Amino acid sequence: MKVNIKSLYDEVNRCVYCGFCEAVCPTINLGPHRGYGPRGRVNLIKDFIENKKITTEFLASVFSCLLCDACLIVCPAKIDTGRIVRDVRSIIRNEYKSSINEKITIRER
């Protein structure tokens, strides 16, 4: 199914930056920075939609998510980060093909 970019953008744009999601995210304390948590992922995806720029840190953020949906339960704006991450992964794979795999480097602190 083709991802609706407009609705994806509207959803990430709802983030009020409270950070409540970071308290329940299993990956944020393992990664080197905020991009390894839902608040970071949502805002990096927002940036990606606006600027179409793919960086190593962006890829690490999107591909380090465990899709556990813990963040959805505590998000005051009800942002479904797990589903958004799945959608963005499919966009990246479709548009940038398999070469992207080599660029994914998930780092520990």
Added chain:
Amino acid sequence: MVQKNIEDFINEINGSIGKNKIITDDLILKLYSKEPSGLVGKISAVIFPENKDDISKILSSAYKYEVNIYPQGSSSSLSGNAVPLKDGVIVSFERMNRIKEVNTTDNIAIVEPGIRIDELNLFLEKSNYMFPIDPASQSVATIGGAINNGAGGLKGAKYGTMKDWVNGMEIALPDENGTRLFLGCMTVKCRKGYDLARLIIGSEGTLALVTEAVLRITPIPESIVTSLALFDNLDDLLDSFIEMKTSGIQPYIAEFMDNKTVEIASKGIDINFDANGNMLLLSIDTTKESSERMKKYLENLFKKHNANKIITSLNQQEAEELGLFKIRRNLFAAQVSMGYSLYGNGKKLQVFIEDIVVPPSKIKLAINKVREVSENYGLPVTIGGHIGDGNIHPSVVYDITDENMKNKVVSWYKDVMKIALDLNGSISAEHGIGLLKKDGLIMEMNHYNSLKEINIMKSIKSLFDPKGILNPGKVL
């Protein structure tokens, strides 16, 4: 382009604390330059110290190269306290989050500044202890951030704010060596000349960086009776609260929401009762033997003041089963969703949360006045807060692209602060001054004919931070 002094600073830090503690990727820098107030700044790097020596090295180099330092916990502050205004670097404490010692005989916990309040409490619960400062953001708010913002919370009526729960702390100064000092004492009682520990609390990262804190902890109460009461008439609610306070009962938690706020906050949550009217949520700590007596007292009090619904629990487990805290916990989410139902889904919204405080005896006047002013502006304002200590949070959600509405909100914000001052209150109880309340601080100093305080504060700032590199542009 990165300024030369910042580039030299980053090179020196790379050598002294290690490359894996510094990030300069543009996209990641953006993530650290925002906060929930909606303000956005710009920086050249984020540095993640892992110990006290790292902090001293960072400050020493920052002093040498005159680089602005913005200390940051979890960026959950609401007054622009953690936003980098001018170029510089953020020092994030997220990797300094250890609990170093808990001593229940001495009633202290020694912690690093990056520990989140909830994480600390989870650990203390094993010993049946707690750290009682509980801002609504406690799941992410860090101890370092709470110290620097002078944070409070739901239990403020009984336990006060951070200034009452920090015995001592180690700080690092922005000087040649990043000199570290231990302020205050390990004990509650402490007469070490001027109380510099209390000076750091609420200083919003403008004087020094906190590297370690000696916190007071307290046993979790044996039993907590909680009553949720709904009133058609707001004055009845406020009268019942004032009667209780006057009779000598000090609530553990005393939260209030007006009827409009209750209506939006009770939507979409799983509760087994109709929530109509203005809500008072009251918890009193007791012993098991006196719980029934307190329950009856509260029910009689609320009945006398015409409550339309009263639900009371004898302990915390029962309170959770009855869902008594659900409406309060849903407040922030409800404010956000109210915004989308008002302005549509594609909009960029901002929730603006006021933070005034008045003496509890004046709370009735303050709430009625805020309601009147908000109605005059025609803004979608919700009113709730920690009624027990006189701290209320009138909040408005608005579309940040609508200039007309933005101007209205700024004007409303000033009028609300004026209401607090006219009732012998203050413009900020627990969120701090940051960027958003600098005008309010001057307004308050003028109101109390105390403008010279600003000069004294500026002198203190230059003693601690002679080059003005710590969180510049904030507070003063």
